[in-house]
Amino acid sequence: MTPLPTAADVAALDAADPLRHFRERFTLPEGVIYLDGNSLGALPRQTPDRVAGVLHGEWGDGLIRSWNSAGWISAPQRVGAKIARLVGAAPHEVIVADSTSVNLHKLIVAALSAQRGRHVVLSEPGNFPTDLYMAETAIGSLGAGHRLALAPRDVLVAHITRDTALVMLTHVHYKTADMYDMAAITAAAHAQGALVLWDLSHSVGAVPLQLSACQADLAVGCGYKFLNGGPGAPAFLYVAARHQAALQSPLGGWMGHARPFEFVDGYEPAPGIARFLCGTPPILAVAALESGVDLHLEADMGQIAAKSRALATLFIELVEAHCHAYDVTLVGPPPGAPRGSHVSFRHPAGYAIMQALIDRGVIGDFRAPDIMRFGLTPLYLRFADVARAVEILADVLRTEAWRAPAYQVRRAVT
Amino acid sequence: MTPLPTAADVAALDAADPLRHFRERFTLPEGVIYLDGNSLGALPRQTPDRVAGVLHGEWGDGLIRSWNSAGWISAPQRVGAKIARLVGAAPHEVIVADSTSVNLHKLIVAALSAQRGRHVVLSEPGNFPTDLYMAETAIGSLGAGHRLALAPRDVLVAHITRDTALVMLTHVHYKTADMYDMAAITAAAHAQGALVLWDLSHSVGAVPLQLSACQADLAVGCGYKFLNGGPGAPAFLYVAARHQAALQSPLGGWMGHARPFEFVDGYEPAPGIARFLCGTPPILAVAALESGVDLHLEADMGQIAAKSRALATLFIELVEAHCHAYDVTLVGPPPGAPRGSHVSFRHPAGYAIMQALIDRGVIGDFRAPDIMRFGLTPLYLRFADVARAVEILADVLRTEAWRAPAYQVRRAVT
Numbered sequence: 001m002t003p004l005p006t007a008a009d010v011a012a013l014d015a016a017d018p019l020r021h022f023r024e025r026f027t028l029p030e031g032v033i034y035l036d037g038n039s040l041g042a043l044p045r046q047t048p049d050r051v052a053g054v055l056h057g058e059w060g061d062g063l064i065r066s067w068n069s070a071g072w073i074s075a076p077q078r079v080g081a082k083i084a085r086l087v088g089a090a091p092h093e094v095i096v097a098d099s100t101s102v103n104l105h106k107l108i109v110a111a112l113s114a115q116r117g118r119h120v121v122l123s124e125p126g127n128f129p130t131d132l133y134m135a136e137t138a139i140g141s142l143g144a145g146h147r148l149a150l151a152p153r154d155v156l157v158a159h160i161t162r163d164t165a166l167v168m169l170t171h172v173h174y175k176t177a178d179m180y181d182m183a184a185i186t187a188a189a190h191a192q193g194a195l196v197l198w199d200l201s202h203s204v205g206a207v208p209l210q211l212s213a214c215q216a217d218l219a220v221g222c223g224y225k226f227l228n229g230g231p232g233a234p235a236f237l238y239v240a241a242r243h244q245a246a247l248q249s250p251l252g253g254w255m256g257h258a259r260p261f262e263f264v265d266g267y268e269p270a271p272g273i274a275r276f277l278c279g280t281p282p283i284l285a286v287a288a289l290e291s292g293v294d295l296h297l298e299a300d301m302g303q304i305a306a307k308s309r310a311l312a313t314l315f316i317e318l319v320e321a322h323c324h325a326y327d328v329t330l331v332g333p334p335p336g337a338p339r340g341s342h343v344s345f346r347h348p349a350g351y352a353i354m355q356a357l358i359d360r361g362v363i364g365d366f367r368a369p370d371i372m373r374f375g376l377t378p379l380y381l382r383f384a385d386v387a388r389a390v391e392i393l394a395d396v397l398r399t400e401a402w403r404a405p406a407y408q409v410r411r412a413v414t
Numbered sequence: 415m416t417p418l419p420t421a422a423d424v425a426a427l428d429a430a431d432p433l434r435h436f437r438e439r440f441t442l443p444e445g446v447i448y449l450d451g452n453s454l455g456a457l458p459r460q461t462p463d464r465v466a467g468v469l470h471g472e473w474g475d476g477l478i479r480s481w482n483s484a485g486w487i488s489a490p491q492r493v494g495a496k497i498a499r500l501v502g503a504a505p506h507e508v509i510v511a512d513s514t515s516v517n518l519h520k521l522i523v524a525a526l527s528a529q530r531g532r533h534v535v536l537s538e539p540g541n542f543p544t545d546l547y548m549a550e551t552a553i554g555s556l557g558a559g560h561r562l563a564l565a566p567r568d569v570l571v572a573h574i575t576r577d578t579a580l581v582m583l584t585h586v587h588y589k590t591a592d593m594y595d596m597a598a599i600t601a602a603a604h605a606q607g608a609l610v611l612w613d614l615s616h617s618v619g620a621v622p623l624q625l626s627a628c629q630a631d632l633a634v635g636c637g638y639k640f641l642n643g644g645p646g647a648p649a650f651l652y653v654a655a656r657h658q659a660a661l662q663s664p665l666g667g668w669m670g671h672a673r674p675f676e677f678v679d680g681y682e683p684a685p686g687i688a689r690f691l692c693g694t695p696p697i698l699a700v701a702a703l704e705s706g707v708d709l710h711l712e713a714d715m716g717q718i719a720a721k722s723r724a725l726a727t728l729f730i731e732l733v734e735a736h737c738h739a740y741d742v743t744l745v746g747p748p749p750g751a752p753r754g755s756h757v758s759f760r761h762p763a764g765y766a767i768m769q770a771l772i773d774r775g776v777i778g779d780f781r782a783p784d785i786m787r788f789g790l791t792p793l794y795l796r797f798a799d800v801a802r803a804v805e806i807l808a809d810v811l812r813t814e815a816w817r818a819p820a821y822q823v824r825r826a827v828t
Binding site: 027029032034036039040042043047048051052055056058059060061063064065066067072098099100101102105109113125126127129130132133134136137138140141142143144150224230231232233234235248249250251252253254255257260261262263264265266267278279280281282283284285286288358363365367368 | 441443446448450453454456457461462465466469470472473474475477478479480481486512513514515516519523527539540541543544546547548550551552554555556557558564638644645646647648649662663664665666667668669671674675676677678679680681692693694695696697698699700702772777779781782
């Protein structure tokens with residue numbers, strides 16, 4: 001084992017960090033070490049001005065004219081094309097729309113409809129709940145003999161058969177940060193004639209993605225995590241260009257129509273990715289998302305990925321060194337293995353420990369039943385923050401501060 | 415015929431208007447008479463501060479904690495309960511979620527599923543396109559023998575049969591402002607065992623609504639028109655309490671789960687209206703909507719409705735007096751008849767005329783093929799604005815200013 005990093009080592013890591021100047025581009029409260037940017041990304045400093053510009057100049061003064069003059073009508077495509085650069089797709093393969101959940105429904109139903117004669121949507125137990133719920137309720141509403149099958153990831157590929165219509169997986173697991181080999185799973189699915197739908201919510205902006213190079217079919221992703229688009233930011237979806245003409249959204253709203261402003265009674269899907277739009281795009285929210293995406297595009301994705309790995313390695317090494325006596329167990333990949341940009345530890349009192357940490361300014365989150373999850377966001381986190389967070393965690397464990405009754409009461413936190 | 419109102423009459427109407435002080439609560443650009451608030455409502459002056467508070471205080475400083483501490487997690491219910499007061503429903507019967515289009519899908523599919531053995535969704539030709547598209551594509555994806563039937567409104571009731579699962583209508587027509595008798599249609603549908611889904615997009619905030627008193631089953635509505643929630647604001651949906659347990663959303667996302675933060679694999683719908691939530695609510699957009707709704711709730715709905723009728727009567731009388739020589743034809747209800755809060759006129763060159771009007775600061779909109787539509791928003795429009803708009807319209811017609819080539823080129827305007 002390599003020697004534990006010293007304070008000087010940590011300071012040297014920060015001094016050498018090519019992304020260190022991005023921290024000042026975010027608003028971060030005093031006295032807080034924010035390790036939950038994988039759940040809700042921090043506020044980019046430029047975002048309030050961007051949103052104020054939309055409010056005053058575009059909405060207030062431009063009014064209805066801004067649909068054209070301010071480019072509102074093409075905002076889903078414009079911001080989608082920017083996100084395409086972060087996921088390794090062509091500009092016309094990504095569009096901003098609705099929520100991740102709603103986009104899952106569109107693509108699940110579209111895929112099942114295109115894959116007639118196949119009955120199974122295959123996923124894994126413990127996938128992010130909304131993915132499983134959307135598949136279950138979509139299939140339930142279709143009532144056409146489809147079913148949702150779940151297979152653990154270590155045997156998942158063996159469960160892909162000629163009856164598999166769609167493999168639906170979250171690329172980086174929301175609890176464990178385990179990361180699938182996108183190219184390998186996609187190839188295995190294609191070998192059986194199945195399509196794959198990737199949920200990139202915990203990947204986009206955190207790990208390198210190459211949808212085109214992986215021959216990916218379909219994907220969805222979240223705007224409010226590593227993209228820093230704001231609470232409940234609009235989501236995006238990706239449909240490979242080769243599939244766009246054959247797939248139809250079950251949510252065929254007017255914004256997905258070939259000629260929305262002719263106001264005809266019959267539905268005709270737009271020729272490209274726009275057919276996956278539905279209602280009127282939420283312009284204020286799209287503006288905040290675009291601001292976050294723009295900031296991301298200023299940074300080098302290779303540097304983000306390298307820093308993410310280095311932050312995770314430091315965090316894991318320090319926790320294992322300072323907290324191993326207190327029943328804390330690493331969940332997910334070991335240091336150095338492929339992973340997403342959060343780190344999770346299991347502890348029977350995980351909920352109470354997390355409350356005690358939050359009270360001390362270290363904000364992570366808790367995922368039932370016993371997982372403490374810490375997001376490591378390379379754009380605004382310092383190595384010193386990670387080292388300090390582990391000191392506080394070790395102190396909470398050593399002093400058993402988490403036993404205070406106030407920390408035992410459950411509250412909902414997304 | 416009563417004598418035409420004079421300038422003094424118009425000034426007297428404004429002086430006596432009990433809502434006149436609401437105009438200063440909105441940001442309205444200089445030199446503009448805004449007659450498109452039925453498409454995109456104007457910016458309430460209080461909204462930028464509200465949104466800035468969410469950005470800086472709640473998102474920037476509160477970060478993930480604001481889901482609890484700032485009440486984000488209950489925002490859909492809280493704002494829904496406020497909208498309930500505008501539509502005559504109980505607080506727990508309305509929730510803010512997604513777009514009008516997506517909400518239509520939820521309720522169409524839920525109703526079809528609950529009405530097994532019935533096959534028909536009945537609507538009218540020329541209903542707002544997204545309503546028809548959502549019904550058509552929902553039915554297409556279900557593939558269960560359902561069909562969308564369209565019957566003109568004058569014979570619509572005769573087409574409601576024992577095979578009608580759902581009657582889906584827009585309460586106030588988006589082009590003509592024709593208004594259905596909600597109680598009568600609902601009763602006729604119930605007599606055949608059918609449910610009714612009302613689209614209130616052009617009604618809410620403009621005309622009095624009494625969903626409970628009408629025994630209404632289901633409704634959806636738009637946040638960015640008369641509610642002044644901002645471009646693409648979140649929509650709302652209503653499900654009568656008596657139906658909530660029996661109806662299930664086909665978009666069963668995690669926010670509609672009975673226990674979303676237990677992260678279990680299986681879907682179980684929340685007991686009440688929350689089951690119609692899907693993904694994470696868009697907090698910035700909900701905040702702007704709430705601001706618009708709050709402002710509305712300061713006004714008296716009876717006064718809003720009375721002023722709406724008076725504005726429409728004045729507008730129609732003046733256009734008929736000053737423009738009748740120029741091939742302008744009133745569409746929809748005559749003065750004094752029940753109507754929504756916009757007025758439409760047909761003209762073969764309607765598109766070009768509207769462009770000429772917009773260039774002169776009178777902003778209405780055009781609806782294919784030949785309709786000029788003028789929204790009359792009681793909270794921020796003066797009777798003098800209506801009179802001045804008609805003067806400008808008459809001038810554009812008399813001088814044939816609309817024949818300029820620049821006004822002939824079509825652009826998309828929502």
